[in-house]
Amino acid sequence: MSTTTNSQAAGVPLLEVRNLEVHFPFSHGPFWRRTHGAVRAVDGVSFTLREGETLGLVGESGCGKSTTARACLNLVHPTGGEVLFRGRPIQGFDDRAMLPLRREMQMIFQDPFASLNPRMTVGRIVGEPLVIFSDLSRRDRELEVMRLLELVGLNPRFLNRYPHEFSGGQRQRIGIARALAVGPKVIFCDEPVSALDVSIQAQVVNLLDDLQQQLGLAYVFIAHDLAVVRHICDRVGVMYLGRIVEIGTAEEIYRNPRHPYTQALLSAVPDADPITERKRRRIVLKGEVPSPDRQYPGCPFADRCPIVQDECRRSPPQLEGIAGREDTHRAACYFARENLPTAIV
Amino acid sequence: MPSPLLQVENLSVEFKTDEGALRAVNDVSFSVAAGETLGLAGESGSGKSVTNLALLGLIPSPPGRVVAGRAMFRGEDLLTMKPDRLRQIRGRHIAMIFQDPMTSLNPLMTVADQLTEMTRLHLGHTARQALDHAVMMLERVGIPAAARRVHDYPHQFSGGMRQRVMIAMALSCKPELLIADEPTTALDVTIQAQILELIRELQEQEGTAVILITHDLGVMANSCRRVAVMYAGRIIEEAAVDTLFYKPRHPYTLGLLNSRPKLRSDGASRLEPIPGQPPNVALLPGGCAFQPRCSFAIDRCRTDRPELRPSPEGSRFACHIDVETAPTHLPEAAEVRT
Numbered sequence: 001m002s003t004t005t006n007s008q009a010a011g012v013p014l015l016e017v018r019n020l021e022v023h024f025p026f027s028h029g030p031f032w033r034r035t036h037g038a039v040r041a042v043d044g045v046s047f048t049l050r051e052g053e054t055l056g057l058v059g060e061s062g063c064g065k066s067t068t069a070r071a072c073l074n075l076v077h078p079t080g081g082e083v084l085f086r087g088r089p090i091q092g093f094d095d096r097a098m099l100p101l102r103r104e105m106q107m108i109f110q111d112p113f114a115s116l117n118p119r120m121t122v123g124r125i126v127g128e129p130l131v132i133f134s135d136l137s138r139r140d141r142e143l144e145v146m147r148l149l150e151l152v153g154l155n156p157r158f159l160n161r162y163p164h165e166f167s168g169g170q171r172q173r174i175g176i177a178r179a180l181a182v183g184p185k186v187i188f189c190d191e192p193v194s195a196l197d198v199s200i201q202a203q204v205v206n207l208l209d210d211l212q213q214q215l216g217l218a219y220v221f222i223a224h225d226l227a228v229v230r231h232i233c234d235r236v237g238v239m240y241l242g243r244i245v246e247i248g249t250a251e252e253i254y255r256n257p258r259h260p261y262t263q264a265l266l267s268a269v270p271d272a273d274p275i276t277e278r279k280r281r282r283i284v285l286k287g288e289v290p291s292p293d294r295q296y297p298g299c300p301f302a303d304r305c306p307i308v309q310d311e312c313r314r315s316p317p318q319l320e321g322i323a324g325r326e327d328t329h330r331a332a333c334y335f336a337r338e339n340l341p342t343a344i345v
Numbered sequence: 346m347p348s349p350l351l352q353v354e355n356l357s358v359e360f361k362t363d364e365g366a367l368r369a370v371n372d373v374s375f376s377v378a379a380g381e382t383l384g385l386a387g388e389s390g391s392g393k394s395v396t397n398l399a400l401l402g403l404i405p406s407p408p409g410r411v412v413a414g415r416a417m418f419r420g421e422d423l424l425t426m427k428p429d430r431l432r433q434i435r436g437r438h439i440a441m442i443f444q445d446p447m448t449s450l451n452p453l454m455t456v457a458d459q460l461t462e463m464t465r466l467h468l469g470h471t472a473r474q475a476l477d478h479a480v481m482m483l484e485r486v487g488i489p490a491a492a493r494r495v496h497d498y499p500h501q502f503s504g505g506m507r508q509r510v511m512i513a514m515a516l517s518c519k520p521e522l523l524i525a526d527e528p529t530t531a532l533d534v535t536i537q538a539q540i541l542e543l544i545r546e547l548q549e550q551e552g553t554a555v556i557l558i559t560h561d562l563g564v565m566a567n568s569c570r571r572v573a574v575m576y577a578g579r580i581i582e583e584a585a586v587d588t589l590f591y592k593p594r595h596p597y598t599l600g601l602l603n604s605r606p607k608l609r610s611d612g613a614s615r616l617e618p619i620p621g622q623p624p625n626v627a628l629l630p631g632g633c634a635f636q637p638r639c640s641f642a643i644d645r646c647r648t649d650r651p652e653l654r655p656s657p658e659g660s661r662f663a664c665h666i667d668v669e670t671a672p673t674h675l676p677e678a679a680e681v682r683t
Contacts, residue, residue, distance in 0.1 A: 060533035167622045197388040198560055202604035202618030209615070224533065227563075231606035231616065254608070268538035270563030271608045274586045277567045284542060285535045288503055 012087040013048035014218055015186055020045045021080035022071045039293045041067040043242035049186065052212065054219040056233035058226060060289055064242040065222045069188040073105055074098045103133055106179035110191035112171030116163040122174055123159040129181040148177040153207060169200035176207065188220045193228060205232055226269050230254055238262045241292055241300040244319065248329030258322055258336040261301050307335060349376035350521055350554050356414030358399050361407055367627050369395045371578040377522065382555040384569030388623050392578040393558045397524045401441060402431045437467040440515035444527035446507035450499040457495040460514055467518045482513040486543060505536035512543065519551055526558045541568055562605055566590060574598050577624045577634035580653065584660030594662035594669060596639045641666045
């Protein structure tokens with residue numbers, strides 16, 4: 001699926017995120033609004049994205065995957081860390097600095113009902129980025145919008161219709177056409193198919209696949225559906241409490257998960273196969289994801305981990321390469337090197 | 346064969362709309378035996394939730410109306426029963442859990458109030474007995490410090506815990522039938538695994554029958570013994586779970602199975618989506634409702650609606666063709682265009 005075409009960029013990733021942090025401070029009391037702590041939504045996330053590649057970010061609700069994407073686009077302000085596009089840091093994350101980058105990085109949202117303005121026609125929705133970023137005439141813009149609609153598999157004659165006239169899957173196509181309008185290199189897809197019916201999800205997944213082939217796009221694909229992620233992603237990062245706890249090629253993560261959280265997550269997904277389901281042993285995790293407003297001295301997963309040891313609670317494990325596969329697979333667990341009992345059949 | 350716990354025959358439900366009567370559930374028949382789990386699958390708008398709301402007399406009327414059918418439960422017809430009698434059955438003999446535990450718990454009542462209300466009404470418990478029973482139920486569904494937490498309000502619980510409270514409430518009168526409408530859709534996978542496990546455990550201990558409504562084929566494979574697939578208000582295939590997954594007879598069922606990526610695949614193969622859009626029950630085509638999206642459709646499908654017929658494996662399916670023996674395999678899905 002991935003094709004690295006740009007030789008000039010060899011070595012320099014398209015997008016690099018270093019130690020990204022998004023902390024939301026909170027305070028108590030009506031008068032002295034002193035900050036009492038912070039929700040550490042994203043807490044030191046680093047990853048790279050190469051041209052034409054798809055990186056999946058998975059994890060449970062509240063793990064910070066959406067906030068990570070939003071922070072890369074400065075839709076929420078990062079409180080720390082760096083984002084580099086083609087090796088150049090995005091200065092200060094202010095809107096002016098971001099403007100040229102909006103041509104390179106776009107986003108598709110989860111809810112195709114909430115993310116399209118109900119009072120604008122499809123033509124205006126898809127054409128709006130062109131008003132801002134191009135000097136096309138009105139007529140040329142219309143032609144371009146029709147080309148984009150065709151590209152995402154919609155009838156170009158639907159230009160003057162309103163979002164409510166479309167089904168969920170078609171609306172998601174409109175959102176994709178809008179993201180493509182400025183000719184971006186990277187698209188952040190935030191749960192792009194989870195609001196759609198099963199029979200329609202596959203249509204949109206195939207469309208994203210096709211567009212990547214045709215346009216050489218790179219995706220950051222955020223989803224909680226691990227089967228869809230397996231299908232579409234080249235590499236996958238697993239997030240827990242604002243951190244990446246394991247990252248590697250999709251093949252490695254799914255066939256040889258090393259972090260106990262990744263193993264539990266994969267073992268919890270029911271597969272559409274009754275015989276495997278009956279044979280399967282599950283790691284049922286105790287408890288729930290703890291609150292991200294506390295700081296943990298050790299591993300954030302320690303309280304739910306089935307193989308926790310004393311040292312896990314003392315200092316947090318860092319992402320480290322798995323022996324023999326340092327380039328393709330890293331995990332943040334003291335025991336990732338050892339052969340853990342794997343529950344995945 | 347013992348008589349089933351619930352036998353639904355020819356159920357039809359209509360809603361009055363500006364564009365005329367809309368038939369959300371059309372001639373649906375199925376049965377549930379004591380202690381078994383029946384899955385109801387289908388996409389949004391296929392009628393799976395309306396079917397079950399109709400059984401419990403929970404269709405808002407107007408605009409909704411049960412226009413035909415019988416639903417025999419313990420020798421009585423739920424659909425023609427007096428409201429008073431239905432109230433005695435609802436919660437006591439048939440309980441329901443919904444997708445969103447936040448909107449189905451009363452935010453102004455403590456969990457204790459909501460749990461004890463049921464047992465005092467249906468089982469005639471005293472306040473003391475009811476509270477003890479509530480604490481016992483919360484312990485059984487795995488809520489830590491139940492004796493203290495029973496006095497909390499719903500917002501003080503997390504999503505997974507709220508769903509546990511719902512289950513505790515639904516099961517507190519030991520119903521014979523539990524209707525679970527997308528009980529885990531709003532939850533994360535690790536919590537989903539806990540809740541499915543919990544339902545299964547309680548079912549084994551109490552012998553409760555379950556109707557599990559879900560669009561998730563994985564949950565279906567995991568939890569159901571039989572599955573009925575609905576499309577545009579009708580059951581189009583019903584089979585034992587293995588038959589449905591490994592020998593689907595209806596093109597829609599086959600399409601659903603093919604359009605899902607597999608967790609354990611290599612990720613390289615292309616998905617085969619079902620072309621077109623989910624149907625609008627107000628504007629159904631003539632003949633088979635699935636025909637405009639079906640790659641096997643023949644002329645007859647456009648004029649005659651296929652009735653459910655038996656297959657050699659003992660399943661029922663509503664299709665003129667049989668995908669098992671059809672001459673062509675699904676062709677490359679046609680370009681989606683509207």
